[in-house]
Amino acid sequence: MIGFAIFGAGFIGTVHATNIAAHPRAHLRYIYDVNRRAAEQLAQRLRSTVASSPEEIWSAADVDAVVIASSTNTHATLLSQAIQAGKAVYCEKPVDLEIERVKSVVQEARQSPRPIMIGFSRRFDRNHLAVHEAVQQGEIGKVEMVLLTSRAQEPPPLSYIQVSGGQFRDQTIHFFDLACWLTNEAPVEVYAAGAALVDPAIGDVGDVDTSMLILKMPSGALCHIDNSRRTTYGYDERIEVFGSRGMVQSRLKPLREISLYRDHQVISPGPYPSWFERLEPSFATALDAFIRVLEGQQVVYPTLLDGLRAQLIAEAALLSLRQNVPVKITYWQPA
Ligand SMILES: NC(=O)c1ccc[n+]([C@@H]2O[C@H](COP(=O)([O-])OP(=O)(O)OC[C@H]3O[C@@H](n4cnc5c(N)ncnc54)[C@H](O)[C@@H]3O)[C@@H](O)[C@H]2O)c1
Known part of the structure; x- marks a missing residue:
């Protein structure tokens, strides 16, 4: 115990x-x-x-x-x-x-x-894990493009946005980690563009609610992340990794995998209503992985250094957004 x-x-x-x-x-x-x-x-x-x-x-x-x-x-x-x-x-x-x-x-x-593990719980989603496994096993060959979609159903309260550090440090940070985890690389450069299209009040507090980022990996692979704080159709998170031999996807996950065929129409349930409902099981899987680490099992888990890496990418992305230029990313190692 x-x-x-x-x-x-x-x-x-x-x-x-x-x-x-x-x-x-x-x-x-x-x-x-x-x-x-x-x-x-x-x-x-x-x-x-x-x-x-x-x-x-x-x-x-x-x-x-x-x-x-x-x-x-x-x-x-x-x-x-x-x-x-x-x-x-x-x-x-x-x-x-x-x-x-x-x-x-x-x-x-x-x-x-x-052990110190950082709560990058998305790594433990079973579909994302299967994508990771396919990439690591070479199923799609050499990785050339990674496309990550992060669209929340609605913006959090303005009071939260003001203390969150902004969209990149709060929302995109999980996807910076996913990009590194999926490719086994850390980006060398980032270009970010964004705007407050969902709610001008988010812009008034200095943040964006809609953004696109391009990360350049040392191997030459490119990663694109799109973020929105609002959909009209539920929580939308997707991963696509494209390589020299094929492509692997973690698709938009519907609430139920059923379709009703009637009157020349197909009616299927849409996505989960919120990020938490979509990702809730990954928190229990992440905890279980942590417990297995403590029991001495060989489990790869997100570390404090992975947390720092994602934050350094977020800082460079913010600089790129503000200056409207690609920014080189500098990493830091403890002595
Ligand atoms: N991994 C994820 O997907 C994910 C999701 C949500 C939140 N988070 C992170 O989890 C953290 C908490 O978020 P939340 O949504 O639960 O916030 P919350 O405001 O609901 O809860 C935070 C709690 O911490 C308590 N607290 C404040 N100072 C404390 C202290 N010194 N010692 C003990 N308790 C203290 C507060 O009283 C409050 O009950 C944040 O850092 C957030 O970024 C991560």
Whole structure:
């Protein structure tokens, strides 16, 4: 049994806590949230215990691993404390919106022998995984083009957009990671164009809600990512990898795989209503992968360095958007 504690009893913290409680080889020992009422409600539902402080978790011998699912501005500090306490960590993205803070945590993590996994949960979607497997096994030959579509059903509240770091750091970050994971490469250059076409208020706070990006990979492969904060038809996420021998797709996933044929028409259900409904199973699969890592199994998982890599691409993309020029991407390695 792996003993867990979780920081954050909000939206995604509740998802992780529920998955830990349901996992046959995990035990959710503590929940901590600065909003004690939220922690209490969750602890009551999952028969767990509310920690009165983070220190209680750091000193608990029965806590082997922590999930950091609290607000973004708390991740770096909690990561640093977890490293010092010798706990394994599953940390939600992003590590921090300040890139220098991310680098300093990555540097600190060099001293830790414990696994630190970043919540790039899309890597664990079963269709995306099958695309990855086909590419890695050479089914489509040499990768030449990757097309990624990321279209949310509706924009989040403006209050969220203002603290999210913007579309690239918040939404596209998952797709920067997917592009690297699928190709086994990190892009050398990015060009981004975008506008606030969905809601001018998003533009007024300095962000875009509609964007297209081109990434150039060292092998010469090209990657295109399109993002929108609004569809009129549900959540739209797709992957296509095109290579010298063929193509592999993770298609737009419909809510149900049925079609009604009548009156010279075919009626089929549309996509999932929201990103969460579409991707919910991937969170449990990601947690299971983390648990298998802790059990000593050979599992490839998204690391802190992968989190930093995706954020560095996001920073370069933002610069490209602002300056309207392609921007070279500079990576950083800990000493
Ligand atoms: N991987 C994904 O697809 C995905 C999806 C959603 C959210 N996230 C990330 O998860 C994080 C949380 O997002 P959310 O939507 O659940 O937000 P939320 O606002 O619903 O929940 C955040 C919770 O953290 C608590 N909190 C704040 N400071 C804390 C501290 N110091 N210690 C413990 N708890 C603290 C808040 O009281 C709140 O209950 C964000 O960083 C977000 O980017 C990732």
